[in-house]
Amino acid sequence: MSEPLLQIRDLDAFYGRTQALQGVDLAVDEHEIVVLLGANGAGKTTVLRAISGLLATRGSIAFAGTSLGGRTPEQVVRLGIGHVPQGRGVFGDLTVEENLRVGGFTRSDTTSVEQDIGRWYDVFPRLRERRTQAAAYLSGGEQQMLAIARALMSRPRLLLLDEPSLGLARLVTLDVFATLREINQKEGTAMLLVEQNAELALDVAHRAYVIESGRIEVSGSAESLHEDDAMRRAYLGY
Amino acid sequence: MLDSDVGNVAYLLQLLLSGLSTGALYALFAVSFVVVWKASSHLNLAAGELGSLAVFAMASLTTSLGFGVWAALAVVLVASLGGGALLQHTLIRPADRRGIFAVVLTTLAVYLVVNAAVGLLWGTQARQAPSPFAGGSGGQLVLLDGPPRAYLTYGDLLALGTLAVVVGAITIGLHRTKLGLAYRAVASNRLSASLSGIPLSRMYMAGWAVSTAIAAMTAFLVGVRNGSIDFQMMTPMLAFGLTAATVGGLDSIRGAVIAGLALGIVVELVPGVLTAVSGDLGLIIALVLVLLTLLVRPQGLYGTKRLERV
Numbered sequence: 001m002s003e004p005l006l007q008i009r010d011l012d013a014f015y016g017r018t019q020a021l022q023g024v025d026l027a028v029d030e031h032e033i034v035v036l037l038g039a040n041g042a043g044k045t046t047v048l049r050a051i052s053g054l055l056a057t058r059g060s061i062a063f064a065g066t067s068l069g070g071r072t073p074e075q076v077v078r079l080g081i082g083h084v085p086q087g088r089g090v091f092g093d094l095t096v097e098e099n100l101r102v103g104g105f106t107r108s109d110t111t112s113v114e115q116d117i118g119r120w121y122d123v124f125p126r127l128r129e130r131r132t133q134a135a136a137y138l139s140g141g142e143q144q145m146l147a148i149a150r151a152l153m154s155r156p157r158l159l160l161l162d163e164p165s166l167g168l169a170r171l172v173t174l175d176v177f178a179t180l181r182e183i184n185q186k187e188g189t190a191m192l193l194v195e196q197n198a199e200l201a202l203d204v205a206h207r208a209y210v211i212e213s214g215r216i217e218v219s220g221s222a223e224s225l226h227e228d229d230a231m232r233r234a235y236l237g238y
Numbered sequence: 239m240l241d242s243d244v245g246n247v248a249y250l251l252q253l254l255l256s257g258l259s260t261g262a263l264y265a266l267f268a269v270s271f272v273v274v275w276k277a278s279s280h281l282n283l284a285a286g287e288l289g290s291l292a293v294f295a296m297a298s299l300t301t302s303l304g305f306g307v308w309a310a311l312a313v314v315l316v317a318s319l320g321g322g323a324l325l326q327h328t329l330i331r332p333a334d335r336r337g338i339f340a341v342v343l344t345t346l347a348v349y350l351v352v353n354a355a356v357g358l359l360w361g362t363q364a365r366q367a368p369s370p371f372a373g374g375s376g377g378q379l380v381l382l383d384g385p386p387r388a389y390l391t392y393g394d395l396l397a398l399g400t401l402a403v404v405v406g407a408i409t410i411g412l413h414r415t416k417l418g419l420a421y422r423a424v425a426s427n428r429l430s431a432s433l434s435g436i437p438l439s440r441m442y443m444a445g446w447a448v449s450t451a452i453a454a455m456t457a458f459l460v461g462v463r464n465g466s467i468d469f470q471m472m473t474p475m476l477a478f479g480l481t482a483a484t485v486g487g488l489d490s491i492r493g494a495v496i497a498g499l500a501l502g503i504v505v506e507l508v509p510g511v512l513t514a515v516s517g518d519l520g521l522i523i524a525l526v527l528v529l530l531t532l533l534v535r536p537q538g539l540y541g542t543k544r545l546e547r548v
Contacts, residue, residue, distance in 0.1 A: 052433060054429075054432075072432075072437075073432040073433055073435075074432065074435045074436065074437045074438075077433065077434065077435035078435055082433075083433040085429055085430060085433060089427055089429055089430035089433070090427070090430070091422075091423050091426040091427050091430060091431075092426060092427070093422075093426050093542065094419075094422060094423065094426055098419060098422075098423075101416075101419060102419060102420065102423040102430075102431070102434050102436070103434055105416070105419075105420055105423075105434050105435050105436055106434075106435035147430075150430075150434065151433075151434075154434065154435060
């Protein structure tokens, strides 16, 4: 079997003296959607922050054969990893279109950046309608779509998504997840999705990990986790 | 209570004009604070002193080395760009890891060191300011002949023109270039900017570079207006510039310009109209305005509310 696109081995992370991650092993294959489930404070966000170089860690993170150790967030983006942070992180006082253009900052070919903006407008027609509005005035769901489109503007091979369902109505979340699936199928973009909303996330993912107190407790195919009642009740609470 | 000339149109117009030209200097200086604050939420307290250093260097270039005024100005502006970037990279960046107070104290230390250095190198006596005009601020453009006359000096016109050019250039730069868009993105959300591949450290350096050059330009114009320069010349400017920046909103260029011009007018007009208020009370007026702003609208007239520093 070939090397996975993202390979995390024995990852430890600390906030001050508190150990946030303990020996995390996790892999994402090319074109795969992987969901990382867990309760509040379990360490889900920390894993994403570690990948993006926002956090000093021990252990190894390799992306497409390159080590990410000691790299800055800017370098990680340029290697092909997009990151949609928790709470969406849109640029509130920039227009929708400016948000997308910032997303293409690492690319030098202006024409293809403009083409991509048009492409994501086709995927998210609401964004086209609101292209000249400040992002702060968008609804929660629209902001989430903008944040995803902004991250995709760097043409990542791997997209990190930190709780895209946070604060969204169930129907909007379903819509966002359906779009993610579609992007994954059409563009082949691999995704590492962090979620508390296990039920919906398992529907969209191929594989899943469950993290608790900084340790990976369970991993397997999304289907097997879905069907394992005991595991579901113990870790996912539904 | 009211000044006896208060009914005279030319007298009032003259107060307004000198208020505007003084205000242009406050506004320009305030813009230099805003440029740094927007991206990094840092206050560069040393900016004015770096400006003094620049204008004294200019004086030496013109008197001892035979440079023309404009050539000397170009040299010190380029040096200020480099100096500002260097300051950010070598002193501010390490201090920033220890928090916001470490940064403020570092800029305060640079303020004191540069101030003392200028005093040591060039002496504490006032000397002639480098100026493109004879006698400092040059001839007058008379708008209403007097007495009393209403006029603008060439120095005033240069100050107002510089403000317009600097603000115009910054506005175009921020809204029409890729680098400017990146700068606004950093100002809007540092984390997302970083995750979009924007190198924060280089953006901060660019901000400090531009800010220091604007401070140097301000110091040059203060010298032109006063006709002389001394090592304390930028100390009162620090109070007025910070007032304008605070009242206008520390992250708003437009706020800095409007508040700077308004502050200049208030500082000239109030003592000019009310005999009870002497001319030295400008600083008090400024401080009262800052206090009122902080009480009523802490983010300033045009500033955006920020809950926390990311």
